[in-house]
Amino acid sequence: MLYFDQAASVKVALGSHVWVEDPDEAWLDGEVVEANGEDIKVNCQTKTVVAKVNAVYPKDPEFPELGMDDMTKLAYLHEPGVLLNLKARYNANEIYTYTGNILIAVNPFKRLPHLYGNEIMEQYKGSDFGELSPHPFAVADSAYRKMINEGVSQAILVSGESGAGKTESTKMLMQYLAYMGGKAESEGRSVEQQVLESNPVLEAFGNAKTVRNNNSSRFGKFVEIQFNHMGRISGAAIRTYLLERSRVCQVSDPERNYHCFYMLCAAPEQETERYQLGKPSTFHYLNQSNCYALDALDDSKEYLATRKAMDVVGISPEEQDAIFRIVAAILHLGNIEFAKGEESDAAEPKDDKSRFHLKVAAELFMCDEKALEDSLCKRVMVTRGESITKSLDPGSAALSRDALAKIVYSKLFDWLVTKINNTIGQDPSSKYIIGVLDIYGFESFKTNSFEQFCINLTNEKLQQHFNQHVFKMEQEEYTKEEIDWSYIEFIDNQDVLDLIEKKPGGIIALIDEACMFPRSTHDTLAQKLYQTFNSHKRFTKPKLARTDFTICHYAGDVTYQTELFLDKNKDYVVGEHQSLMNSSDCSFVSSLFPKMREESSKSSKFSSIGSQFKQQLQSLLETLNTTKPHYIRCVKPNNVLKPEIFENVNVLHQLRCGGVMEAIRISCAGYPTRKPFNEFLTRFKILAPEATDRSFDEVDACKKLLAKVDLQGFQIGKTKVFLRAGQMAELDNHRAEVLGDSARIVQRKVRSYQSRKKYLLLQSASTEIQAFCRGKVARLQFKAVRREAASLRIQKQARTYICQTAYKKLCISAIYVQTGLRAMAARVELQYRKKRKAAIIIQSQTRRRLCRRRYLRMKSAAITTQCGWRVKVARRELQKLKMAAKETGALQDAKTKLEKELEELISCLEFEKQMRMELEETKTQEVEDLQSALNDMKLQLGETQETKSEEILKLQSALQDMQLEFEELAKELEMTHDLAAENEQLKELVSSLQRKIDESEGKYEDTSKLSEEGVKQEVPVIDQGVIIELEAENQQLKALVRSLEKKIDALDRKHDETSSNISEQLKECASSDYEIVSSLAAENERLKALVSSLEKENSENDGNDSSNEQKEGTHVLNEEILTEDVLVDNEIANKLAAENKDLYDLVDLLEKKIDETEKKYEEASRLCEERLKQVMDTETKLIELKTSMQSLEEKVSDMEAEDKILRQQALLNSASRKMSPQMSFTGPPPLENGHRESFAPIPSRKFGTMSFRRSRIERQPHEYVDVLLKCVSQNVGFSHGKPVAAFTIYKCLIHWKSFEAEKTSVFDRIVSIFASAIENPEDDNHLTYWLTNTSTLLFLLQRSLKTHSTTGASPRKPPQPTSFFGRMTQGFRSPSSASLSGDVVQQVDARYPALLFKQQLTAYVETIYGIVQENVKRELAPVLSSCIQGLRDSPHESSAENLLAESSEENSLAKPSEESLPAKLSEDNSPAKPSEENPQAKPSAENPQSNPSEENSPTKPSEEKSPEKTCEASVDLLNRLLGTLKKNYVPPFLAQKIFSQTFQGINVQVFNSLVQRECCTFTMGKKVNSWLNDLESWCSLATEEFVGSSWDELKHTRQAVVLLVTEDKSKITYDDLTTNLCPALSTQQLYRICNLCKNDDHDDQNVSPDVISNLKLLMTDEDKDNRSFLLDNDSSIPFSADEISNCMQEKDFANVKPAIELADNPNFQFLKD
Secondary structure (H helix, E strand, O other), X not given: OEOHHHHOOOOXXXXXXXXXXXXXXXXXXXXXXXXXXXXXXXXXXXOEEEEEHHHOEXXXXXXXXXXXXXXXXXXXXXXXXXXXXXXXXHHOOOOEEEEOOEEEXXXXXXXXXXXXXXXXXXXXXXXXXXXXXXXXXXXXXXXHHHHHHHOOOEEEEEEOOOOOOHHHHHHHXXXXXXXXXXXXXXXXXXXXXXXXXXXXXXXXXXXXXXXXXXXXXXXXXXXXXXXXXXXXXXXXXXXXXXXXXXXXXOOOOOOOOEHHHHHHHOOOHHHHHHHOOOOHHHOOOOOOOOOOOOOOOOHHHHHHHHHHHHHHOOOOHHHHHHHHHHHHHHHHHHOOOEEEOOOOOOEEEOOHHHHHHHHHHHHHHOOOHHHHHHHHHEEEEEOOOOEEEEEOOHHHHHHHHHHHXXXXXXXXXXXXXXXXXXXHOOOOOOOEEEEEEEOOOXXXXXXXXXXXXXXHHHHHHHHHHHHHHHHHHHHHHHHHOOOOOOOOOOOOOHHHHHHHHOOOOOHHHHHHHHHOOOOOOHHHHHHHHHHHOOOOOOEEOOOOXXXXXXXXXXXEEEEEEOOOHHHHHXXXXXXXXXXXXXXXXXXXXXXXXXXXXXXXHOOOEOOEHHHHHHHHHHHHHHHHHOOEEEEEEXXXXXXXXXXXXOOHHHHHHHHHHHOHHHHHHHHHHOOOEEEEHHHHHHHHHHHXXXXXXXXXXXXXXXXXXXXXXXXXXXXXXXXXXXXXXOHHHHHHHXXXXXHHHHHHHHHHHHHHHHHHHHHHHHHHHHHHHHHHHHHHHHHHHXXXXXXXXXXXXXXXXXXXXXHHHHHHHHHHHHHHHHHHHHHHHHHHHHHHHHHHHHHHHHHHHHHHHHHHHHHHHHHHHHHHHHHHHHHHHHHHHHHHHHHHHHHOOOOHHHHHHHHHHHHHHHHHHHHHHHHHHHHHHHHHHHHHHHHHHHHHHHHHHHHHHHHHHHHHHHHHHHXXXXXXXXXXXXXXXXXXXXXXXXXXXXXXXXXXXXXXHHHHHHHHHHHXXXXXXXXXXXXXXXXXXXXXXXXXXXXXXHHHHHHHHHHHHHHHHHHHHHHHOHHHHHHOOHHHHHHHHHHHHHHHHHHHHHHHHHHHHHHHHHHHHHHHHHHHHHHHHHHOOOOHHHHHHHHHHHHHHHHHHHHHHHHHHHHHHHHHHHHHHHHXXXXXXXXXXXXXXXXXXXXXXXXXXXXXXXXXXXXXXHHHHHHHHHHOOOOOOOOOOOOEEOOOOOOOOOOOOOOOEEOHHHHHHHHHHHHHXXXXXXXHXXXXXXXXXXXXXXXXXXXXXXXXXXXXXXXXXHHHOOOOOHHHHHHHHHHHHOOOOOOHHHHHHHHHHHHHHHHHHHHHEEEXXXXXXXXOOOOOOOOHHHHHHHHHOOHHHHOHHHHOOOXXXXXXXXXXXXXXXXXXXHHHHHHHHHHHHHHHHHHHHHHHHHHHHOOOOOOHHHHHHHHHHHHHHHHHHHHHHHHHHHHHHXXXXXXXXXXXXXHHHHOOOOOHHHHOOOOOHHHHHXXXXXXXXXXXXXXXXXXXXXXXXXXXXXXXXXXXXXXXXXXXXXXXXXXXXXXXXXXXXXXXHHHHHHHHHHHHHHOHHHHOOHHHHHHHHHHHHHHHHOOOHHHOOHHHHHHHHOOOOOHHHHHHHHHHOOOOOOHHHOOOHHHHHHHHHOOOHHHHHOOOOOOOOOOOOOOOHHHHHOOOXXXXXXXXOOOHHHHOOHHHHHHOO
């Protein structure tokens, strides 16, 4: 084989065939007919040529007719041989040829279907490179196999001139990669299909006709095909580089602009009419060239095809309409011409035609026509203190027009690429990629401008990359490994790259420098280039050109024309264009131009196209350097773009430019296969196991292995084995044979194992059947024995139940008696407190009214005096200003302003007079209405206060009873034994009473029978009356006893019911406890009433008995005729009376015992309560300290873990690293949220356990997620003041173990629900609802999540009580609170998705909070402005009496509203239960304060404009905000932050108004002070729980008001002013207020000059000039995520119930546990 340097030394004989160089055909073959020394004569087919011997090359006479598929196999490897081989294969329709590993593709300019198709791809699948005919499929297969086998990303660089077929080759590569990588379905289409379907869209907007190609790509495209670890396509991305945006405005003949413009002009008629388009020749941007149409291309059909392609790639019809509307607007924009104006040189539209196109462009952009004209013809220059509008000349306006067109088209193209990438679907977690680079080739035309300069720079860079990987890497590798290799010289183009892009002296740097100077031209640029690079060997100046320059590129010399270099390099980002497009009514246009930062939007910012090009080119090369390259050199056989034409000169030039000849030499003469020793031994050690099992080193082992397989021609380097071409395949064949033998052995072992396993299973099954039969018999016997034992146990339990029932009845009876006594004492105390409070309120209101009346009189008089004095001072100042205005003409503007202000003041004065007249007319009627309203509101106030006090006392008593029930349950159970014994005694007394009554009845019946006859005969009247009375008394006693027995039985029954439900009562809320207490109190009252009635009856019986005895005694003394029967009757009556007295004594004794028992119980409970409270306080403080310390440690660990994760994630982007062979690498799967777990070496022996545990954690019930999201996306309300949605989400995530999963999509779907909350930023109710949910869920996550510990430390437990009383206190707590930490909040090891979800949740909490705060500010700002305006414009000249009357009336109206505010707040603090039980209740019923305008709508215009009404509106707004926060149970911590920032905004707005000249007065200070008093009363009534320290935010305004209302200001010293009165105000603010509140007539009302001079000394000149005395509003988020975790307690979630919709779902039964 002969090489280039050997060709000249071949002896030339007569008759031999040689190649001779020819200027027309490059090389001609012929026969040597004559030889004369160094000269020879060659007879060619067309002519005879005389040439030098050393200038000819030999020709192979046995050259095959169809050529060689790999040119390294040619016998004579030289330029004519290569050219002949390519031409022969081209004529045979074999357009692909190898040159080593480089594929040369010659464009046939026709379809060759026999080279493509699925059957062709199947042939190349898995075949070795070079085994089959050359084809792009072989290159793609080689890249795919190396990616799979070696684990390295690949890149295929497709290069060539414009029209060489790079795009078609790229399509073939992607088609084969899609065939090999499978079809990753996305919306019914594979990734490869989507990439190919996007080509028509990109070609329509990025391709154009050039001199050499009708469809030339005017941008670089790098297609990334992304693969997963299985080798399947998981995504794709298209990266574009530097669209040629200058082509939009400038086109040279015979080229065309981008295809989309011509397509749109050829669109259907209705489309062109809608866009008001015509023929392409009517538009300036298209008629610069005479070429409007292409052969064999119908633009109207291409338009429809592009529309269809847009549908395929997912561009909606609305977006398509917006896209073509922008394209049409650019065409109309180019037809706008400018001319000088009539009055000035400023540019303006030239004529009506230009204005028509301006109007149409504005309509298509959906922007204002005047704004569009101003953005083109004017520039706003921002200086330090002001902005200046500068008019442009017509030339500058045209440049501005072109800049707008270019930036709009560039933004549109970038949007299309982003949309296509989003539709295709990228995989950020892909393991490997195969990139296909399709970029424009080297260009050299007759006229070469800035575009060709940038394109050729790209090709220089890519050629250097080719040199480095193909040439330099070969030589460096051989030198490093000490391989016998002779150096080959090649051309290095680094000097050309330094000439173009070196800083600071490169051509691009000089062009950028010239663009920054406005007066620079292409002449000055050319001169600068000539001076700088005069001596550079690669830079030359043409002889006949003044401004041209020539660069010697690797592909030849190119001459560039600098006329348009500066214009095309400029890329101004004009602020007016940016703001104009951003303000467009079309959302699509405004989205292309997002808002810029304030400093960048004020002026035009210079940006260089060349610099951008360098950055993008550097990014491309960095991407290529991280991959393994493959090369395809595309060759264009002719310039006429027709088939069957092969131009030798053109092809040879392209081969030289591509470096193909050098690659041929290296590929043939070198060692294409090289492997490190360890990899080589790892792969082929099975060929010679004895060579690696012994203690040989790697070099000897490799030599022995290669010697065993009898391989020749290889070389051993220092670290690698070098093989000749084809030797790797030979080794793989040997290896495949050995692996086949091993596979047969493994199969034999596996079959043996399966057979034995089957036998053991049959044996085990038979054994189990036998055991089952024996077990069945044993179970029957055991069942009989167990049934007998169960019967005995049932009897025992029944007896136990009867005894327990009796005991519980006694216990509940005692509890009822005790509860009744406590209730009676509480009611007495309540009546006393109500009377005392009412008396205090009456006294305070009376004193307040007297004091306020006196104050208002003094205030009115003072205001009248001040107004008169200020009028006088103002007139003096006006006279001074008028005198100063006469002296100089510079103050004419100030005079005009003062006159306007005076006119406004006069109009305001007239308006105020009219208002005063209207007020006086309506005064009488308003007094009557206000008086009646005052009476009604006083009645309502009394009722409200009574209701409130009753509810507070009830709640307090219920809370105390509930705490006693929880904490003293153990002691109450002990005391029930004593109460049961006392109850037994009561029953015994009642039974004895019953027995005695029965005995008395029996005796009475006997006595009545014995004495009936005697009484009838002797004293019938007296004896009969006594007997009747005794019978009545006995009947009453019987009735009382029976009623007492019934009550006792009822108490027993209630005791049974209470004892059976005692566990449920302990878990119920305070309301149920309160109902039980009230029922017990009622029963106790009824029992006492029975006892008292029994006492009364006994006393009446005693009285009747005594009267009867007196009558009988008198009758015996007077008549003395009674018999012994009468004496017997008297004795019986006496006995009955005695028995009644005994019964009375027994009842008294029973009451005394009950009273003593109650007293003992109360004392014991009080002592126990005090001791338990002390112990609980101490224990609580200890637990809080330990918990806070633990939380701080957990936060530190969280931060360390997150920092570690971020560091490991950053390491993934670095270059591929070598892994240790002793460690097995297991790559975790990609995470869902766009991140990747850190790679870590894991020992092989732990792989099975860890993977099994991970698989169990990652299994999640995805089918239940939809049910959960559907439920919580609605308003599911609250339970016990906590959001149900957040609680339900948290319980489900804990149950599903989502926090421990390394891969899950649940968090992303939950985040989408939170994102919907901010879609309607105007709905405060909806925002506060989700603010509560997100903050609560964030609290639960912070308490639950802990980062995954890598050190193996065990998780810490919460601190436990250390003392005996602490443990006893925990025992008294409710079961729900005791098990809260285990049931509600659980500590879990959080993986990275959970930590990312917590960060996203924190961001949503801050976002929703910010939106709510901005809504409050937006509503409050106009209210405050109108309030300040109303206070400032209120009448000053009214008499003292009128002001006093109005103030008193307004105060009388405001008083009831202020007093009724606590009732409203109390109602808000305790929301109705239906909101918890029925979360879907209507919003109108939940918030009665939601529409205050309807309830208190003004009826007269005078009331709407009064300052008092406007000030009350601010309080009403705060009330509505407070109601909304309470209704949605916003945590008090967040509510305090909201009100703090709200009051901060009030402070800023009011204070900045006070420091203005018209508001800084004594009267204004008085009014603002009154309004501040109303705000202070509102803060006190709203409670500190929600308001917090918001009142302190008004310190600047309050201190400024104090200074203004101080009457004797002259006595204030500097120390008093800065230390006592106004410590919060700065020196500038104090100086401003002291100067503005001066009064020339009353010096005592002014601050002393010494104080003002001290303040002035502390100020600098800069402070005097600027407005540093104004306050700034801080709109930042005033809290952190850690503060949220401290604002709630875990025990608050003890009784929270899940969503009702999920409670009945069997898949969510864990929510009830």
